[in-house]
Amino acid sequence: MLRQATQQLGDRFHDPLPATSMRVSQLLLVTLRDDPAEAEIPSHRLLLRGGYIRRIAAGVYAYLPLLWRVLVKINGIVREEMDRTGALETLLPQLQPAELWQRSGRWQGYTAGEGIMFHMVDRQDRSLGLGPTHEEVVTALAADLLRSYRQLPVCLYQIQTKFRDEIRPRFGLMRGREFIMKDAYSFHADAACLTQTYQAMDLAYRRIFLRCGLRTVAVEADSGAIGGSASQEFMVTAEVGEDLILSSPDGRYAANQERALSVAAPAVPLDDGLASGELITPGQSSIAALCDGHGLAPSQILKVLLLLARFADLPAQPVLVCLRGDQQLNEVKLRNALSQRAGSGSHPLLDLQPLTPEQLEAQGLAPLPFGFLGPQLDDAVLAGAHQWRPQFLRLADPSVAGLGRFVCGANKPDLHRVVDGWELLTPLPELVDLRSAQPGDPCLHDPDQRLVASRGIEVGHIFQLGRKYSEALEARFTSEDGSEEALWMGCYGIGVSRLAQAAVEQHHDDQGICWPLAIAPFEVIIVIASNQDADQGSLGERLYGELAAAGIEVLLDDRSERAGVKFKDADLIGIPWRVVVGRGAAAGTVELVERASHSREDLPAAELLARLQPRILAQRQGLQAH
RNA sequence: CGGGGCGUGGCGCAGCUUGGUAGCGCGGGUGCUUUGGGAGCACUAGGUCGCAGGUUCGAAUCCUGUCGCCCCGACCA
Numbered sequence: 001m002l003r004q005a006t007q008q009l010g011d012r013f014h015d016p017l018p019a020t021s022m023r024v025s026q027l028l029l030v031t032l033r034d035d036p037a038e039a040e041i042p043s044h045r046l047l048l049r050g051g052y053i054r055r056i057a058a059g060v061y062a063y064l065p066l067l068w069r070v071l072v073k074i075n076g077i078v079r080e081e082m083d084r085t086g087a088l089e090t091l092l093p094q095l096q097p098a099e100l101w102q103r104s105g106r107w108q109g110y111t112a113g114e115g116i117m118f119h120m121v122d123r124q125d126r127s128l129g130l131g132p133t134h135e136e137v138v139t140a141l142a143a144d145l146l147r148s149y150r151q152l153p154v155c156l157y158q159i160q161t162k163f164r165d166e167i168r169p170r171f172g173l174m175r176g177r178e179f180i181m182k183d184a185y186s187f188h189a190d191a192a193c194l195t196q197t198y199q200a201m202d203l204a205y206r207r208i209f210l211r212c213g214l215r216t217v218a219v220e221a222d223s224g225a226i227g228g229s230a231s232q233e234f235m236v237t238a239e240v241g242e243d244l245i246l247s248s249p250d251g252r253y254a255a256n257q258e259r260a261l262s263v264a265a266p267a268v269p270l271d272d273g274l275a276s277g278e279l280i281t282p283g284q285s286s287i288a289a290l291c292d293g294h295g296l297a298p299s300q301i302l303k304v305l306l307l308l309a310r311f312a313d314l315p316a317q318p319v320l321v322c323l324r325g326d327q328q329l330n331e332v333k334l335r336n337a338l339s340q341r342a343g344s345g346s347h348p349l350l351d352l353q354p355l356t357p358e359q360l361e362a363q364g365l366a367p368l369p370f371g372f373l374g375p376q377l378d379d380a381v382l383a384g385a386h387q388w389r390p391q392f393l394r395l396a397d398p399s400v401a402g403l404g405r406f407v408c409g410a411n412k413p414d415l416h417r418v419v420d421g422w423e424l425l426t427p428l429p430e431l432v433d434l435r436s437a438q439p440g441d442p443c444l445h446d447p448d449q450r451l452v453a454s455r456g457i458e459v460g461h462i463f464q465l466g467r468k469y470s471e472a473l474e475a476r477f478t479s480e481d482g483s484e485e486a487l488w489m490g491c492y493g494i495g496v497s498r499l500a501q502a503a504v505e506q507h508h509d510d511q512g513i514c515w516p517l518a519i520a521p522f523e524v525i526i527v528i529a530s531n532q533d534a535d536q537g538s539l540g541e542r543l544y545g546e547l548a549a550a551g552i553e554v555l556l557d558d559r560s561e562r563a564g565v566k567f568k569d570a571d572l573i574g575i576p577w578r579v580v581v582g583r584g585a586a587a588g589t590v591e592l593v594e595r596a597s598h599s600r601e602d603l604p605a606a607e608l609l610a611r612l613q614p615r616i617l618a619q620r621q622g623l624q625a626h
Numbered sequence: 627c628g629g630g631g632c633g634u635g636g637c638g639c640a641g642c643u644u645g646g647u648a649g650c651g652c653g654g655g656u657g658c659u660u661u662g663g664g665a666g667c668a669c670u671a672g673g674u675c676g677c678a679g680g681u682u683c684g685a686a687u688c689c690u691g692u693c694g695c696c697c698c699g700a701c702c703a
Contacts, residue, residue: 033652033664034638038696058695167627170697285703305702321702329701354701370703436701529662564663571663582662591662 021548022522024557024569028065031569041240043504044172046513050573059169059177063497066573069521070500071180075159077211077518077622078182078494081204085197087155087184092137094161098127100136104472108312109348116164118177130163135469135491138185142487143475149189152477152487153197157184159496171240173501174457180496188488189479191466198230198464201492205234205460208494211622213516214503217456219245220255222332223463230464235456236502245456246437248449258332261433262441262451264399267299267324270406270418279407279416285371287325290407290416301325302400302408302419304373306355308388309338311347315389318355318382322375322396322429324403330436337395337432363388372416374409375425394429401431457502458495465489504574507596513574514596517619522555524612525575529563529582536585539605543579543590546609552616571595576619577612581605 032049039045047053052067063071079089098119101107110117110132118130131137138156146152162181169177184201188194202218209216214236221233233256235245246262247254255261274294284290287298305321319338323329331352339349357367363385368377375396382390400406401422410417419425439453470476470487479485500519507514517523524547528540540556547554555575557566563582570578580591590608593600603611 030636031664032637037632037638040697055695167700168697287702303702307701323702325702327702331701334701354703357703373703527662532661562661562663562665564661564665567663569664580662 020551020553021544022555024525024555024566025559027555029569029573031572039172041171041174041505042508043240043501044174046504046508046572046574047172047501050513052573053172055172057177059166059175061173061176061178066521067500070515070519071496073519073521074212074496074499075182078159078208078496081208081211082157082182082184085155085200085204087157087186090156090158091160092131092134092141092158094131094163096129096131096134096137098129100140100473101129104136104139104469105348106136109350112312112350116166118163118165131160132162132164133493134158134160134183135185135465135489136473139469139473139475139487139489142185142187142470142489143473146187146475146477146487149477149479153186153188153193155184155186155197157182157492171501173497175242176497179498182494182496184492186490186492187470187475188490189477189485191488194464194466194488194490198462198490201462201490202232205462205492205494209234209236209459210624212499212503212519213622214459214499214506215623216459217245217247217254217454219247219456220253220259221461222256222259222336229466232462233458234460236459236499236506237454237456238502238505239455240505241455241457243456243458245454246439246441246451247454248443248445249452250446250449252445253443253449253451255437257436257453258330260437260451261444262437263444263447264324264327264435265299265441267326267399267403267406268297269404270296270300274405274407274418276405276418276420278410279418280414281372281416282414284414284416290325294407296407298326299324300403300406302375302403302406304375304377304409305329306368306370306373307334308353308355308359309342309349309393310351311342311349314342314347315387317342317389318385318392319352320375320377320392320394320429321434322394322400323435324397324399327397327399327435328438330434333432333434333436334395337434338393341393362386369409369411369413372409372411372413374411374417375429377411394427395432395434396429397434398431399435457498457505459499459502460492460494462492463490465491508574509596511568512572515574515576516622517576517616518622520553520574520576522575523553523616524577524579525555525557525570525573526579526581527557527563527566527570529566529580531558531560533585536581539585539588539590540581543581543605543608547612550609550613552613577616579608579612 030051035045036048039048052064053061056062098107111119117132120128122128159182161178163178166175166177169175186197216234216236219233219235221231223231244257246257246260281290284293287301290296290301291298303323303325307319309317309319335349335352365385379391403422405420407416407418437451439451441451443449443451467486467488470489475487476484477487503519504513507516526540526544528536530536544554544556574595576595578593588605589602590605591600591602
């Protein structure tokens with residue numbers, strides 16, 4: 001009786017072949033014929049249609065069995081390469097006490113304002129957060145475990161689900177509120193050792209992405225909310241990427257636009273045609289209108305932006321920014337400049353927004369002539385503000401300091417002025433790099449090189465953190481000379497679930513996904529064209545057993561569907577190699593098709609393994625390092 | 627958070643303007659036929675039209691509120 005029951009179960013749960021093989025009939029494969037309305041970009045559509053993911057809530061997805069196999073493979077590659085660097089795998093808590101984050105000074109910044117940390121209060125009234133990253137936890141651990149320079153360096157890593165309450169989750173796994181990330185943290189006795197590990201991670205990352213079959217580019221990056229000095233991002237190049245990459249054609253420079261530096265194109269000199277002093281500009285409140293009205297070039301105009309910065313535990317700070325008229329404000333650079341000036345540890349920047357007439361009114365201040373503002377705008381306009389600091393923080397991009405004569409607002413409606421030189425302005429703003437580098441700008445390293453734009457999906461980011469967290473959380477060790485010092489730290493992330501989708505974005509066609517073999521859920525799919533045909537059935541089964549026994553990850557489409565359905569599904573889910581057992585089965589021949597190239601050949605079934613195995617072994621290596 | 631859009635069977639959608647008690651395609655089930663690129667015919671199951679109020683003899687449809695989801699933006703006025 002028991003034996004009979006086990007036999008019945010046998011078909012379904014006790015396939016005698018290795019676990020690397022699988023029958024489609026038992027895979028719970030649910031593909032969609034129509035494009036789901038929610039998906040915009042190809043990779044998102046294909047993952048939904050191919051039965052890889054299902055949405056559970058905004059930015060929250062179930063990873064179905066096929067995708068899980070992909071993720072496990074990516075994790076495997078990540079693990080091998082991290083282990084190769086000597087890093088140690090761990091698993092850290094997702095539920096983290098507020099206290100740790102308060103000690104690092106990030107609790108407010110991550111929970112208030114545009115904060116991205118999910119947080120809650122437990123029944124004992126303790127505040128907790130769901131980990132968006134693990135610097136605090138790992139540094140606290142390091143403080144506990146690391147005492148002597150003899151234990152250093154050490155690197156811990158984990159592959160873990162992270163939580164971020166994104167302003168706008170989008171594109172499926174690309175920007176989710178829950179996602180899988182590999183994060184690593186290294187600890188060192190000195191900066192030189194940190195640099196060494198940082199470089200080792202750079203190499204490990206390049207290997208990881210090559211092995212995953214991804215074309216990536218490494219770019220200089222802003223270190224953002226994580227903090228620290230040097231930082232580099234790894235971008236999967238793709239049209240739909242959310243990041244703008246600026247790079248030089250000679251390959252010597254590449255940076256995220258948030259961070260990119262360039263030489264501003266020279267300004268057009270302002271000739272003497274315009275008299276110095278007041279310039280009547282009725283209704284000309286924009287750069288474009290001003291240029292049209294007076295035959296000016298945007299680079300001859302100095303524009304003024306007013307913003308309001310809110311810091312924790314400080315009055316709101318009005319900010320006056322001067323930029324050349326043809327340049328764009330880089331908000332990331334501005335935020336960094338503001339954070340530095342406020343002492344980001346104790347007073348993190350919570351919010352930065354353009355100053356509005358409504359806000360002025362709410363402060364009990366007189367309206368300002370927006371569109372006609374100039375750098376000389378007096379602090380007196382802020383006098384009597386209810387909650388603001390009554391002085392502007394005045395910043396200017398260096399490109400304005402190079403201007404000779406220029407036009408700027410006169411701080412009166414419908415009026416600008418022509419100024420003979422930057423040094424005539426009072427009070428003189430502080431010069432800080434605030435402009436966005438643009439495609440076409442000359443490069444710093446070689447002005448003959450012009451920046452070129454491309455788009456990328458950030459799949460990895462490495463940072464030299466320095467001692468920011470170890471100092472805040474008092475993670476110290478005893479150095480060789482007996483003194484107590486804060487640990488030097490680095491941190492290194494890879495978005496595993498994002499990487500899986502980025503791979504689809506880079507490898508697909510009209511019919512579906514074309515997985516790089518190294519991360520494909522299966523390496524080969526055997527399609528039995530007609531289940532009714534005994535020859536096909538038995539040959540398909542035989543090849544299935546043969547490939548599986550040879551250690552190849554093989555999927556057998558044994559469903560009683562029509563051949564067309566199976567072909568469509570095979571293309572959609574994107575298994576790299578397809579073996580069709582069809583009309584030639586009786587004569588012992590099969591068809592071998594490569595998914596990505598569509599190349600096909602007929603061959604005797606007896607030769608299949610010998611033909612396929614070398615290619616699969618080669619493709620498991622991923623892209624070759626160049 | 628600002629703007630726009632959408633919530634109708636598992637998926638994709640129509641119906642709403644002009645209220646009268648729900649429909650199409652795909653998918654599911656059964657049967658017959660078919661069988662190398664998402665088959666055909668027949669039968670069949672499945673929806674209190676996101677939710678809550680309101681107007682009305684009567685609401686998927688009109689009004690109010692609310693929740694959810696998607697897209698754009700959140701920088702130069």
